[in-house]
Amino acid sequence: MEAKDIVKAIKEKIDIVDYIGRFLFLQKEGSSYKAICPFHPDKNPSFYIKPSEQFFHCFGCGVGGDVIKFAQLYHNISFGEAIKMLAEEIGLPISDKQAENFTQDQKLSHDQIVAYVEICSQCAKLTNYFADRGISPTLIEKYKLGYDVENNAIVLPIFQDGQIISYVRRNLDDNKPRYEFPKGHKAIPFNLDILKDDLQTNVFITEGIFDALTIEAAIGQPAIALNGCENQNEFVQILNRIKPENKKFFILFDNDEAGSKAAKQLFDKMKKQYEVAICRWEGAPYKDINEFWQNSQDECIKFLKWQLKAAFYPYALINFAAQYVDFLKSDKFKAISTGFKQLDDVLNGGFVPGNLYVFGAKPSVGKTTFLLQLIDNFLQQGYECVFLSAEMPKEEILTRIFCREYGLRKANVKVPAFDFYRKLRTRTAREEEMQEYMNVVRDYTQKFAFKLHIVEEQKLDDVPYILDRLQKPILFIDYLQLLQPAKPYQSDKQRVDLIMQELFEIKNKFLLPVVAISSLNRESYDDDDIKAFKESGSIEYGTAAAFLMKRDDDKPIHDDYKGNGYTIKFNCVKNRYGSIGDDITMRFWGGIYLFEEVENSERKPSFDK
Structure with missing residues (x-):
C-alpha cells in the first residue's frame, strides 16, 4: 500500500x-x-x-x-x-x-520549496493583506512575499546567503493553524544574512516576520525575526557560529507579559558575548510593532528611532522625563476624593493612584460597612470598584448594600435597613416591602451594572483579569489576613509579606488605589500606633497611609430614624503625604449601615441619593 x-x-x-x-x-x-x-x-x-x-x-x-x-x-x-x-x-x-x-x-525538497515560493510571489497582488499591515510593494518584491490562492495563505520566504531555503505560511482561515512550515522542515529565523552584513551595525530582533518587515518599512533597517520566541536557542547557536562583530542588538518582542519574559530570557543568553538591549514599551498601547505601524506611522518611526538612542540606557533620566510630564498632566496624578471631607483633608485630597491604604479595626466597629460606603462614594464619581471579599459571601455583601439603599429611601421609617434585614433573614417581610426592596435592587443594578465587581475569593488570581478590562478601577480588600498568596509560605508573617508583594505588583501595573481592611493584634487593641496592626511590619513599610478604627464611647447615641449610633475614631498612624496622629471622627449608624462625619451627624439626613 x-x-x-x-x-x-x-x-x-x-x-x-x-x-x-x-x-x-x-x-x-x-x-x-x-x-x-x-x-x-x-x-x-x-x-x-x-x-x-x-x-x-x-x-x-x-x-x-x-x-x-x-x-x-x-x-x-x-x-x-x-x-x-x-x-x-x-x-x-x-x-x-x-x-x-x-x-x-x-519532506519537501529544496526545488519544491523554491517553486512554491515563486508561484506564490506572482500572486502577491491578489491580496490586500500586505497593504493592510503596512508592507510596501518594495519590500514585497525584495523578500518575494507571496499569496497562496488555493489555501488562502500568506507566504513569507526564508533566505540564507541570498537563496530561498524555506518559508513560513501564514494561514488566513481560522480553521487552520496560524503558522505552518514546509513538511519535514522546522522553523528558521528570518533575515539571518544581516549577521554577515558589515554595513548593518544595528540589528533589531523580533518575534514575527511582519514585525521585522515593519522596522525596515519604518526606518529602513532590516531586522531579524525568530519566528516564535521558542526558537531562541537555535538563534543563539547560529549567532555563536557566525560570531558577528561590531553589532548592537535591540530585542523588540511583543508588548505583553509573555513577550517581556521571552525578551529577558534572550537578553540573558546574549549579554555576556554581545552588545544587547531590550526595547521598552512604556507608553505605547499596542500589542506589537506592526500594530503600532498600522495605527500611527509617524509615532512608530519616532518610537524606533528613540530605541536606537535610548535602549542601552534604560535607567537614564531622559527615559523617564517625558513620561513624567505626561503623568503630571493626566488624571492619574490626581487624588480621588473619598467622599468624607475630614478623611480627604488628612490625605491631602483623597486616595492617590498607585498607593495602598489600610484601615485596621477589631470586630464590630463597622469596618466592612465603611468599605462598602467608600465603594458607593467612588461609584457615584464614575469609578469602577473591585471588591475582593475573603470572608463575607457576596449575597451578604449585596444585602448590606441594598438594605442601606432601601433605608436611605425610607426616611420616615424607624431603623429601616436593620429592621428589613431581619425580615429578609426570617422571611417575614410584607409583599409591599419586598416590592420596594426589589425596586432598589433593580435601580442600583442598572446604575452600576458594570461598575461594581465582587469577587468571593481568598486569592488574588482573578483580580488582574478583571482590572485589565476596566478604565478607572479601584481595588478593595476585605481583609488582608485572610488572603492566601500564590507562593507557598511558612508563617503568618511570611504569608502577609507575600500578599503585600502581590498587591504591590497589581497597584503598580494598573496604577490604581488599593484599599484594604486589616485585623489588629488582640493584645494591642488599645495601642495608638502602627504596632496595633497584625503583621505591622509589612503594613508599615508597604502602605501610603494607615488608620486605626476604634469605638470612642461605650454608650450609643439613639436616633429614631437611624437606630443606634456609635462614635468611631479614625486615628492616622502612617501617612506618606501628610502628618500622623490626626483623628477623624465619624458616627456609625448600624440601623441603616451608614457612616457620617460627626460635624454633620446631629442633623437628620436628607436621604436624597
Whole structure:
C-alpha cells in the first residue's frame, strides 16, 4: 500500500474525537469539543476539535492538525513513528524501515520549496493583506512575499546567503493553524544574512516576520525575526557560529507579559558575548510593532528611532522625563476624593493612584460597612470598584448594600435597613416591602451594572483579569489576613509579606488605589500606633497611609430614624503625604449601615441619593 493510501486509511478509520478523548478530558460545546491544551500552560480550555473536519486547533498556542499530527505532538515522536503506531492500530503493520521512508517521502525538497515560493510571489497582488499591515510593494518584491490562492495563505520566504531555503505560511482561515512550515522542515529565523552584513551595525530582533518587515518599512533597517520566541536557542547557536562583530542588538518582542519574559530570557543568553538591549514599551498601547505601524506611522518611526538612542540606557533620566510630564498632566496624578471631607483633608485630597491604604479595626466597629460606603462614594464619581471579599459571601455583601439603599429611601421609617434585614433573614417581610426592596435592587443594578465587581475569593488570581478590562478601577480588600498568596509560605508573617508583594505588583501595573481592611493584634487593641496592626511590619513599610478604627464611647447615641449610633475614631498612624496622629471622627449608624462625619451627624439626613 502506498504512503498516501495509508494516511487516508488512518484518517478514515480513526475518529479524532475518540482518539484525543483517550488522553484529554473533552467538553462538548455546540458541534465542537474543547479541552485544556496539553502543549502550553492553559488555564481555560483553548484547545478545540471539529469532528466534521477531523481537525484540532488551539487558539492559545496556535498548534493544530489532524489525528496524525496530534499523535506526533502528544507522544513526542516523528511523523513516521506516528504513522507506524496508528497504522498498526487499524491493522496495517508497517516496518521501521517503511516508517523511515515514509518520513523522507513527506519532506519537501529544496526545488519544491523554491517553486512554491515563486508561484506564490506572482500572486502577491491578489491580496490586500500586505497593504493592510503596512508592507510596501518594495519590500514585497525584495523578500518575494507571496499569496497562496488555493489555501488562502500568506507566504513569507526564508533566505540564507541570498537563496530561498524555506518559508513560513501564514494561514488566513481560522480553521487552520496560524503558522505552518514546509513538511519535514522546522522553523528558521528570518533575515539571518544581516549577521554577515558589515554595513548593518544595528540589528533589531523580533518575534514575527511582519514585525521585522515593519522596522525596515519604518526606518529602513532590516531586522531579524525568530519566528516564535521558542526558537531562541537555535538563534543563539547560529549567532555563536557566525560570531558577528561590531553589532548592537535591540530585542523588540511583543508588548505583553509573555513577550517581556521571552525578551529577558534572550537578553540573558546574549549579554555576556554581545552588545544587547531590550526595547521598552512604556507608553505605547499596542500589542506589537506592526500594530503600532498600522495605527500611527509617524509615532512608530519616532518610537524606533528613540530605541536606537535610548535602549542601552534604560535607567537614564531622559527615559523617564517625558513620561513624567505626561503623568503630571493626566488624571492619574490626581487624588480621588473619598467622599468624607475630614478623611480627604488628612490625605491631602483623597486616595492617590498607585498607593495602598489600610484601615485596621477589631470586630464590630463597622469596618466592612465603611468599605462598602467608600465603594458607593467612588461609584457615584464614575469609578469602577473591585471588591475582593475573603470572608463575607457576596449575597451578604449585596444585602448590606441594598438594605442601606432601601433605608436611605425610607426616611420616615424607624431603623429601616436593620429592621428589613431581619425580615429578609426570617422571611417575614410584607409583599409591599419586598416590592420596594426589589425596586432598589433593580435601580442600583442598572446604575452600576458594570461598575461594581465582587469577587468571593481568598486569592488574588482573578483580580488582574478583571482590572485589565476596566478604565478607572479601584481595588478593595476585605481583609488582608485572610488572603492566601500564590507562593507557598511558612508563617503568618511570611504569608502577609507575600500578599503585600502581590498587591504591590497589581497597584503598580494598573496604577490604581488599593484599599484594604486589616485585623489588629488582640493584645494591642488599645495601642495608638502602627504596632496595633497584625503583621505591622509589612503594613508599615508597604502602605501610603494607615488608620486605626476604634469605638470612642461605650454608650450609643439613639436616633429614631437611624437606630443606634456609635462614635468611631479614625486615628492616622502612617501617612506618606501628610502628618500622623490626626483623628477623624465619624458616627456609625448600624440601623441603616451608614457612616457620617460627626460635624454633620446631629442633623437628620436628607436621604436624597
